[in-house]
Amino acid sequence: RVAIAPEQLQPEGIFLDRPQQHYLSRVLRLKEGDRFIAMDGQGQWWLAQLSENPEFATVLESIPVQTELPVSITLILALPKNGWDEVVRQTTELGVTTLVPVLSDRTVLKPSPNKLDRWRRIAREAAEQSERQILPTILDPVTFRDYLALPETPLERYICVTRTEAPHLLAQVLASQRSSAGLQLSPLEIAIGPEGGWTPGEVEQAIASNFQPVSLGSRILRAVTAPAVALSVIAAALEM
Ligand code: SAM
Secondary structure (H helix, E strand, C coil): CEECCHHHEECCEEECCHHHHHHHHHHCCCCCCCEEEEECCECCEEEEEECCCCCEEEEEEEECCCCCCCCCEEEEEECCCCCHHHHHHHHHHHCCCEEEEEEECCECCCCCHHHHHHHHHHHHHHHHHCCCCECCEECCCEEHHHHHHCCCCCCEEEEECCCCCCCCEHHHHHHHHHHHHCCCCCCEEEEECCCCCCCHHHHHHHHHCCEEEEECCCCCCCCCCHHHHHHHHHHHHHHC
């Protein structure tokens, strides 16, 4: 499987860039006439065949697939000091749609453009390996408070806080929301705090912006563990 950009697909076939040619011929050891799957990161897959010209592959047919969760999931993450590579990889595998790295009251270190490029590359690799149809988007970092001040879109919004602050478990809230909404699923947004947790002011501002505080259970999870747990709970609720 190879991820391609939508513009690489032309009426004549797929134009392959240098890294893709290298991957197909050197890593996968494919030759002229061999077939592979091209994914455009926007939900479309094609069965393609290498031609005589290594820069070009012929499209044989489109492949129907459904590997995405039924609604989009936006994960807002206060940047932990370390471990972001793993968080990006795991949450991509679990079906995240958009990752929003936020600077919070207790984390103010802005990641470099190099780090963002690295996370986007990791998301791409993880999406390929998990056979995602969609390549998750990693937004540029923003402060959590600025993000909350953006105009609201119709989303179910949750903020993860530890048990003393949130009486309701995310799993329970999603289950009751699903049973009352029936098949009407709306996109979800979920926020996870940094190592030191959210400040009370941030939680207050989030609640004022329609975020519901939820717990992931009685044990306190590390900031790099909580995203995968939250995504697993959401995926389980949506795929049941
Ligand atoms: N002492 C901090 C506190 O009480 O908020 C612990 C922060 S925890 C290491 C980092 C983040 O992970 C939290 O801000 C929260 O968003 C999330 N988190 C960790 N365990 C959680 C749990 N059991 N329920 C809900 N959120 C949790």
